[in-house]
Amino acid sequence: KAGVTQTPRYLIKTRGQQVTLSCSPISGHRSVSWYQQTPGQGLQFLFEYFSETQRNKGNFPGRFSGRQFSNSRSEMNVSTLELGDSALYLCASSHTLAGGGYEQYFGPGTRLTVT
Amino acid sequence: DAKTTQPNSMESNEEEPVHLPCNHSTISGTDYIHWYRQLPSQGPEYVIHGLTSNVNNRMASLAIAEDRKSSTLILHRATLRDAAVYYCIHNQGGKLIFGQGTELSVKP
Numbered sequence: 001k002a003g004v005t006q007t008p009r010y011l012i013k014t015r016g017q018q019v020t021l022s023c024s025p026i027s028g029h030r031s032v033s034w035y036q037q038t039p040g041q042g043l044q045f046l047f048e049y050f051s052e053t054q055r056n057k058g059n060f061p062g063r064f065s066g067r068q069f070s071n072s073r074s075e076m077n078v079s080t081l082e083l084g085d086s087a088l089y090l091c092a093s094s095h096t097l098a099g100g101g102y103e104q105y106f107g108p109g110t111r112l113t114v115t
Numbered sequence: 116d117a118k119t120t121q122p123n124s125m126e127s128n129e130e131e132p133v134h135l136p137c138n139h140s141t142i143s144g145t146d147y148i149h150w151y152r153q154l155p156s157q158g159p160e161y162v163i164h165g166l167t168s169n170v171n172n173r174m175a176s177l178a179i180a181e182d183r184k185s186s187t188l189i190l191h192r193a194t195l196r197d198a199a200v201y202y203c204i205h206n207q208g209g210k211l212i213f214g215q216g217t218e219l220s221v222k223p
Contacts, residue, residue, distance in 0.1 A: 004158075033211070043159070043202070043213035056210040090158050092211075102147075102206055106158030 002026065004107035006091050012113045018079040021110045025072050025093030031055070032074040033104065034066060037088040046089075049074055078112075086114045119203045119214040127193045129223050135188040137203030142183055147206040150177065150188045152199040153216070159202065162188065193221045 005024045013019050025032050033056075034046040045058040049068035066076040072093070078085055088111050092104040120138040127133040139148060147166050151159040163170055163177045165186070170177040176189040190197055200216040 035211075035213075042215050045210055045212065048210060056207075058210070092158070102149075103161045103164070104151075104159075104211065106160070109158055 004091055004093050004105050006089075006107040006110050008110060009108065010111045010113075012115060013081050014115055015081055015083060017081050018077060019081060019112060020075055020077045021089055021091075021112075023074045023076075023091030023093075023107060025074070025091075026105055029093035029095050029105070030072055031094045031102070032068055032072060033092045033094065034074070034076050035090040035092065036060075037090060037109070038086075043090070046076065081114045083114050086112060088112075118212065119205065121201075121203055121214055121217045123215065124218040124220070126220050126222065127190075127197075129195060129221055130192050133190040133193045133197070133219065133221075135190075135201050135203075135217055135219065136185065137187070138185045139203065139205060140184045142205055143207075144183075148177070148179060148183075148186050149204045149206050149211065150175070151202045151204060151211075151213075152197075153202070154199045162201070164206070193219075195221050195223060197221055 007022045031050045033048040035043050037043045047066050048056040052068045063079045068074045088109040090109045092106045094102045094104040147164050149164040150162040153159045163175050165177045178187045198221045200218050202213050202216040204211050
């Protein structure tokens, strides 16, 4: 099976612009989660989508939004970019494990730099 | 959100066992305990998970305290490729809450 893919891998934007990142999950996985990773804050959960519905949400401002399509592919959008939004954005797809729990498969991430 | 507490860093010698501790005193009764690791320039990678009983898989073992307030990830024979940041995580219904993790270095 192909792994989780994220596009683009690298992106440079200017303050005030908006950006859209894309994630294609592993075939058959219906849950997609997004995380932000920075040196100062570490890995922080943004949101999770399941069957085109947002199922969980982290503590990020409304400038961060996402959506999921019927083929489980997901996009996240950040509007009015700030310098502090510079980070590695990771997408993970998951399936429920036998006996309970989840195993999330992470993509390589999109490195966003805001100047 | 529930948080986990881990040592910032640990060192191990190659071919020796490594015990990585984690405190999760605020864990609820239904939260699974997951361990992930992140190698340099890669996304996190699933290692193991459990609820109440000790668990083994091809990568590691997970020992969970009886009161579930702590757990230990055991790498039975560390290799240089095990050098990574190891995260102990609550799985709150699919929402992974990462702590700062333990940076494991392995000496040849």
